[in-house]
Amino acid sequence: MNNYDVVVIGSGIAGITAAIYLKRASINVALIDMNAPGGQLLNIKAIENYPGFKEITGPDLAWQLYEQVTKLDIPFYTEEVIDIKDGENKVVTTTKSVFNCFGIILATGRAMRTLGLPNEANYRGKGLSFCATCDGALYKDKTVCILGTEKEDIDYLLGVCKEVIILNPTLECEYKNNKQIRVINQAKIEKLEGQSKLESIVVNGEKINTSALFINLDSVPSISFIKDIPIKKDKGYIVVNDKMETNIKGIYACGDIIKKDLYQLVTAASEGAIAATNLRKEIKRGCNEMK
Numbered sequence: 001m002n003n004y005d006v007v008v009i010g011s012g013i014a015g016i017t018a019a020i021y022l023k024r025a026s027i028n029v030a031l032i033d034m035n036a037p038g039g040q041l042l043n044i045k046a047i048e049n050y051p052g053f054k055e056i057t058g059p060d061l062a063w064q065l066y067e068q069v070t071k072l073d074i075p076f077y078t079e080e081v082i083d084i085k086d087g088e089n090k091v092v093t094t095t096k097s098v099f100n101c102f103g104i105i106l107a108t109g110r111a112m113r114t115l116g117l118p119n120e121a122n123y124r125g126k127g128l129s130f131c132a133t134c135d136g137a138l139y140k141d142k143t144v145c146i147l148g149t150e151k152e153d154i155d156y157l158l159g160v161c162k163e164v165i166i167l168n169p170t171l172e173c174e175y176k177n178n179k180q181i182r183v184i185n186q187a188k189i190e191k192l193e194g195q196s197k198l199e200s201i202v203v204n205g206e207k208i209n210t211s212a213l214f215i216n217l218d219s220v221p222s223i224s225f226i227k228d229i230p231i232k233k234d235k236g237y238i239v240v241n242d243k244m245e246t247n248i249k250g251i252y253a254c255g256d257i258i259k260k261d262l263y264q265l266v267t268a269a270s271e272g273a274i275a276a277t278n279l280r281k282e283i284k285r286g287c288n289e290m291k
C-alpha cells in the first residue's frame with residue numbers, strides 16, 4: 001500500500017499544476033496517469049493562446065511541465081486508475097497497486113469523439129481541429145466547416161471567418177442560410193481530401209472546398225473509474241463549487257472533467273491551482289483539529 005496526503009489522478013495540465021502547488025507547499029503528493037504526462041497537450045500541434053508563449057507545440061509544453069514534476073521530485077506512477085473508494089481515508093486502486101490518501105484530485109479530462117475515417121489522423125493540426133476557440137483564428141477570412149451546432153463555437157467562427165458551413169448531424173438547426181452561413185442538415189462526412197493539409201471534404205456526396213473542419217461533437221468525460229461514489233454530475237461532467245470541491249468531502253476535480261463554460265489550457269491550469277490550494281487548507285485544518 002502506498003500512503004500519500006494527496007493522490008492526483010491525471011497528468012494533463014490541470015493535474016500537473018495541482019501537484020506542483022501541493023508539493024511546493026510540502027504536501028506529500030503522488031501523480032498517477034495511465035499515459036505519458038501531458039494529456040491532451042500531446043495532441044496539440046501549435047498553441048498560440050497560452051500566456052507566456054507566442055507559439056509552442058503541445059508536446060514541448062508537456063515536456064516543460066514534466067520537467068517541473070521531476071525537479072520537484074513528485075512521484076509519478078504510470079498506471080490506470082480503475083476504482084476509488086471514499087471513507088475516513090480514501091483508496092485509489094490502479095491496475096498495478098493501491099494508494100491510501102487523505103484527499104484526491106480528479107483531473108482525468110475527457111476523450112474526444114472522432115469521425116472514424118481512415119485518414120483522419122493525417123489532417124490533425126493541418127486543417128482538422130477539435131477546438132474552434134483554440135484554432136479558429138488561424139483561419140481568419142477563410143471558408144471553414146464545423147460539424148455540430150454548438151452556438152458558442154459557431155459564433156466564434158462567424159467572428160473571424162469569411163464563411164462558415166455548418167454540418168448539422170440532425171434535421172433541425174437554429175442557424176439559417178445567409179451570406180456568411182450555409183447549413184447542411186443531416187450531414188454525413190464521407191471523405192477528407194488534400195495533399196499536405198485538408199483542402200476539401202465530401203459531405204452527403206458533395207465535394208466542399210474548405211480550409212478547415214472543426215469537429216464539435218460531444219466529448220466524453222473520463223470518469224469510468226468512479227463506480228461506487230455518488231459524485232454529483234451534470235451531463236457526465238463533474239460538478240464543483242468555486243473551490244473545485246465536489247459534493248464528496250476531500251475529493252476535488254479540475255480541468256476538462258468538470259462542468260464549466262471554457263475548456264482551455266489556461267482554465268485547466270488555474271483550476272488545478274485552486275483545487276490544490278483548497279485541499280491543502282483542508283489538510284491543514286484536519287491536522288490542527290487532531291492536535
Ligand SMILES: Cc1cc2nc3c(=O)[nH]c(=O)nc-3n(C[C@H](O)[C@H](O)[C@H](O)COP(=O)(O)OP(=O)(O)OC[C@H]3O[C@@H](n4cnc5c(N)ncnc54)[C@H](O)[C@@H]3O)c2cc1C
Pocket residue numbers: 009010011012013014015032033034035036037038039040041043044046047048049050079080081082107108109110112129130131134135222225254255256257263264265266268
Ligand atoms: C486538438 C486539441 C487542440 C487544443 N488546442 C488548444 C489550444 O490551442 N489552447 C488551449 O488553451 N486549449 C486547447 N485545447 C484544450 C486543452 O487541450 C484542454 O482544455 C486541456 O488540455 C485539458 O487538460 P486536463 O488536464 O483537464 O485534461 P487532459 O489533458 O485530458 O489530461 C487528462 C489525463 O488523465 C489521464 N487519465 C484519464 N483517465 C485515467 C485513468 N483512469 N487512470 C489514469 N489516468 C487517466 C489521461 O491519460 C490524461 O493524461 C485543445 C484540445 C484539443 C483536443
